[in-house]
Amino acid sequence: MPDAPTVTPAVTELLHTAVTALGGQERTGQVRMAEAVTEAMESEQHLLVQAGTGTGKSLAYLVPSLLHRDRVVVATATLALQHQLVERDLPRLVEAVQGSGVDTSYAVLKGRSNYACLHRIREGVPDDQGALDVELPEGSLGKKVLELRTWAEAQVEQGGTGERDGAPRHTDREWRQVSVNHRECLGAAKCPFGLECFAERAKEKAQRSHLIVTNHSLLAIDAIEGVPMIPEYDVVVIDEAHELTTRVTQAATDELWAAEVERAARRSQRHVDGSEADDLADAADALRTAMTEARPGRFDAIPQDLADALVLVRDAARACASAYPKGNDKEEDGGDAGRQQAKGAVQEVFATAERMAADLDSDVLWLTEGTERMPPRLCVAPLQVWGPMRDKLLADKTVVFTSATLMLGGDFSSVATSVGLKPSERVAEGEPAPATTGDAMPWRGLDVGSPFDYGKQAILYVARHLPPPGRDGMGAATLDEIVELVDAAEGRTLGLFSSRRAAEAAAEVVRERLPHLTTLAQGEAQLPELAAQFVGDPHTCLFGTLSLWQGLDVPGDTCQLVLIDRIPFPRPDDPLLSARQKAADQAGGNGFMQVAATHAALLLAQGAGRLVRTHTDRGVVAVLDPRLATARYGGFLKASLPPMWTTTDPALVRQALRRLAQA
16 A cells, blocks of 8 residues: 655644754744745745844744745855854754655755865966976965865765865965866866866755755856856745845956956966967056056046056957967867966956946946055946846845844835835735736735844943044043943943954053953954853953954853944945945935945944843943934934833943843
């Protein structure tokens, strides 16, 4: 007698099974989110769902994703969340739902340069002088590269993934010696090690899997730039969606500097018989001269000498690439890997120079200032990404956007607009989805709240009595305020600053006036080491900049005071954001609110979110910028924060911190 068919459980049933098996507690917001995600997938309707810290949003989208009839892609912004999903959440979820008839196959997929390349490791690739990288001297670089090669070979024997994240500690320069990008790759059909290739094995596993975990950048390259990187899919869940536009912009940003063009020319001299490689070297010299004479910053109009140099580089790179001899199809190993990679470098120079020389209204071009370590670079980025996202991602896929921070100013409109959804297309809660007509894209927005009681667990303190922040750094009154707050909290302070200089200045003053506390500043050690020290001793302060605003999770008594020195508006000279603000003004909008205030609201919400991470956390978020209380845009910014109890009374706040420290 045949086995009875397996009945797939409903999403709430499977979620309950998973939460129970994992020893957790079911949360109302988690159930609401899982049901909404399921409905979005089934109705093929886009969804924005804000799920506060502690909701358990990973399970709330992973369970519906496993139950969905077709393949689902989950894209994250940070390696930390990707690691959490793959190493913790998914294995535990799969174990919890075994025997339920659900396809629990999953895979991780990253860009090719994130995997070690066995051809480069085993065959070596000629460098600029013709010597093989395998002959690197036993200096620090050579020794580390040999260590990475040994690790990669062990990965082959152990059936490992060969992913960069699992490699011994290394620098970007060292990793480039054991990896290739997609232009440099010989391709599985031509490479003698194609069957063992880590990147190809990852793609094959993804092809066999129901759920694929990847990152925002690879998703952008696949869906928006049209380079096939991910197996066919119809639904994508974008976690950490508040970072999506930034990551998509980064993926679509190109850079060019004279030394890169020069290196491509040198590598070509061994493979091109004519003068084309020398012509490319001459073009590199012209580019260097033009960049030296140009002023750093954004170009509203490209200086003529620089425009001429870009055309020169473009034409020379095109001619050089065309001069490469065609490969011999009879060569089983796919020809000369060094030639392939040298040609790839020239093609990359050509593509970037061509884009820059085109001087499109849809792009922003700027020149960076050179430093001791980094020469001046030309950069080009898209003015906006919502158009390509709407036309190439939202038009073809069902997309679920989720984050703890999607409602800015108390509304989804800002984030929805930035990703390509129109506020006018939003479907109100409880209303049926309208029939899709033309290019309309109906979407829903849902805030499932947070299990935390912010009104009782957290105080928002705005230091209204302080002077507004100036360009010359923090004044004496602000530094005095920091010392008094840290003293009341007896350490236990995470300081989020607008610049490295401000963080270091505050750390120096706190060390001097409160020597009995331990004060750490970002840059004094690796971030994981600083975080471990911060967690290990409650009488510790950790001061830093952007990576602490978004990437630090320190629940418990370690952190009872989050200091924010000023509203994190973008720098006025930020080339891309200033261009977007100008474009919004020219289109009849309010560029300050649409760009600068939205940017600040997002970072403020992320920074304030460092305080309450569990039901038992208590503390103060102290914003030392009076404009949050006095400026007209202050209401928009405060509406983007968790609903904390608010005060401007410094004595009351210090008293609250002392009570917490003594509890």
